[in-house]
Amino acid sequence: MNQEFFANLPSELIINILSRLPVRTIIGCKCVCKSWLNLLDTPEFAKSHLSISVPGLILYESPRDFEYFKVFEFEDELDLEAHELHYNPVTEISSWEFINEERLGFGIQGSANGLVCFRKIGHHPETVYVCNPITRDYIQLPTPGTIWHYPTIVTYGFGASKTSGQHKVVRIYHECIRDPDTHKLLGIPKSECWVYTLGTGSWRTISPGPKLEYNCRSVGAFLNGNLHWLVTDLEGSARISCLDLETEVFRTFSPPPALPERRRFLGDLTVLGDCLCMCDNTSDDEIVIWLMKEYGVEKSWTKEFVISKHPDYAGECYEVVYPIKIFKDGDILMAWQDFYLFYHSLKNRTTANVNLPKLHTTYRTEAMLHTPTFLSLKSFAMENVCSF
Amino acid sequence: MIPLPLIDGRTLARVITYLNKHTEDDASDEAKRKFDEEFLYGMEVGVLYDAALAANYLDIGGLFHEVCQRIADGMMNKSVEWVRKTFHIESEFTSEEEVQIKKEYAWAWEGVDSNAD
Numbered sequence: 001m002n003q004e005f006f007a008n009l010p011s012e013l014i015i016n017i018l019s020r021l022p023v024r025t026i027i028g029c030k031c032v033c034k035s036w037l038n039l040l041d042t043p044e045f046a047k048s049h050l051s052i053s054v055p056g057l058i059l060y061e062s063p064r065d066f067e068y069f070k071v072f073e074f075e076d077e078l079d080l081e082a083h084e085l086h087y088n089p090v091t092e093i094s095s096w097e098f099i100n101e102e103r104l105g106f107g108i109q110g111s112a113n114g115l116v117c118f119r120k121i122g123h124h125p126e127t128v129y130v131c132n133p134i135t136r137d138y139i140q141l142p143t144p145g146t147i148w149h150y151p152t153i154v155t156y157g158f159g160a161s162k163t164s165g166q167h168k169v170v171r172i173y174h175e176c177i178r179d180p181d182t183h184k185l186l187g188i189p190k191s192e193c194w195v196y197t198l199g200t201g202s203w204r205t206i207s208p209g210p211k212l213e214y215n216c217r218s219v220g221a222f223l224n225g226n227l228h229w230l231v232t233d234l235e236g237s238a239r240i241s242c243l244d245l246e247t248e249v250f251r252t253f254s255p256p257p258a259l260p261e262r263r264r265f266l267g268d269l270t271v272l273g274d275c276l277c278m279c280d281n282t283s284d285d286e287i288v289i290w291l292m293k294e295y296g297v298e299k300s301w302t303k304e305f306v307i308s309k310h311p312d313y314a315g316e317c318y319e320v321v322y323p324i325k326i327f328k329d330g331d332i333l334m335a336w337q338d339f340y341l342f343y344h345s346l347k348n349r350t351t352a353n354v355n356l357p358k359l360h361t362t363y364r365t366e367a368m369l370h371t372p373t374f375l376s377l378k379s380f381a382m383e384n385v386c387s388f
Numbered sequence: 389m390i391p392l393p394l395i396d397g398r399t400l401a402r403v404i405t406y407l408n409k410h411t412e413d414d415a416s417d418e419a420k421r422k423f424d425e426e427f428l429y430g431m432e433v434g435v436l437y438d439a440a441l442a443a444n445y446l447d448i449g450g451l452f453h454e455v456c457q458r459i460a461d462g463m464m465n466k467s468v469e470w471v472r473k474t475f476h477i478e479s480e481f482t483s484e485e486e487v488q489i490k491k492e493y494a495w496a497w498e499g500v501d502s503n504a505d
Binding site: 009010012013016017018020021022023024025027028029030031032033034036037091092 | 437440441444452453456457459460461463464465466467468471472477478479480481486489490493495496497
């Protein structure tokens with residue numbers, strides 16, 4: 001082999017090879033030589049890498065006084081000796097690294113193309129951030145308009161539009177009038193939808209769509225360039241509200257048929273594999289996972305998995321279950337509200353908590369799929385980007 | 389006659405062997421995958437690079453991606469020193485510069501084989 005060989009390779013070839021490496025190895029390559037350091041900072045590399053980047057996991061953990069984010073790459077192989085071998089740690093970021101405050105109480109609002117949106121829960125006015133945990137930069141969004149006050153509903157979603165690829169944070173805000181005795185929803189006098197497109201520096205309003213009751217505890221499920229929320233219409237029926245991030249137009253479609261009565265219903269939307277997923281945790285005995293096998297086709301809602309909760313997870317509960325990923329070996333990773341992660345093994349028909357190494361007992365845990373990217377937030381115009 | 393100045397004879401012969409298999413009328417996908425496995429197995433890094441360059445130049449998508457993947461597989465979890473040595477790359481960094489970069493990305497350096505060959 002020619003001594004100068006690698007030095008003479010065209011850059012697109014080097015980009016192709018390096019794009020295939022795990023995140024930490026790519027960062028290691030920045031140290032190899034100056035031309036690789038420069039190459040790995042280019043938008044061409046970020047684009048090539050993102051196009052083949054496989055979703056991993058972002059985990060948010062909150063012990064008493066501080067919080068941290070952990071990023072994992074998945075090891076999605078058959079015949080792993082333990083379920084925990086599915087998770088390869090990439091990095092861990094303590095909130096102290098970028099925000100010098102205690103008890104922040106973050107909630108992840110969404111993850112799209114490697115960027116993560118989170119906000120301080122219960123904080124008013126709302127403080128919202130978008131961050132890339134790999135390039136270690138973040139922006140704090142300006143305060144959105146119309147401050148929350150009880151009993152209004154605020155919910156968020158974060159995604160990227162399919163055609164233009166623009167990243168957008170969506171904030172839905174609406175008022176509620178309820179019957180003081182039954183708490184039944186009587187009307188929605190005012191509703192708004194605010195959108196923040198990364199790179200524009202400001203929020204703007206769009207048409208909020210039909211009057212629907214959203215849920216403060218939900219975040220938009222991002223699939224196919226659209227955001228989805230489980231909502232209730234004014235007649236009390238469950239619907240799915242869908243926002244096309246390209247056209248910025250809302251529409252609704254049906255959730256799975258025969259859901260339990262709305263007030264007692266413990267369920268929400270996520271994305272599992274390539275499908276919109278609705279997981280019903282209402283029953284004392286089983287977790288029912290529905291998948292919309294053909295996107296947008298209401299008849300394609302299929303009861304895909306029924307997982308027994310016995311013995312360790314059975315009984316009356318008040319929590320929603322969020323399926324996150326199905327591994328090739330049939331293990332289904334799920335989150336039990338924001339309490340802990342657990343999984344069901346289709347092969348062994350067992351259900352157990354996921355035991356990832358933890359330094360502290362956590363108070364809250366949130367998890368979401370996250371596709372690592374080297375796209376720096378600095379590439380967005382008009383944003384005040386901070387590094388940590 | 390089409391002159392191909394950037395590819396040596398040996399590499400070209402390998403590329404032709406690959407193409408002959410992949411364009412056989414009665415070769416199933418399974419047979420092609422098995423062929424790729426045996427063909428590329430144990431190829432030295434230098435040979436893989438020659439093949440990648442040839443495949444890129446001749447625009448042979450399948451071979452190009454297979455070879456790039458194998459080069460990447462060989463690089464997994466290897467140290468910076470290994471990469472430089474194997475690919476004959478000169479680092480133009482001063483030691484201060486190198487320390488600076490490693491400090492900036494300190495989190496990426498845990499768990500790498502520093503002496504892996």
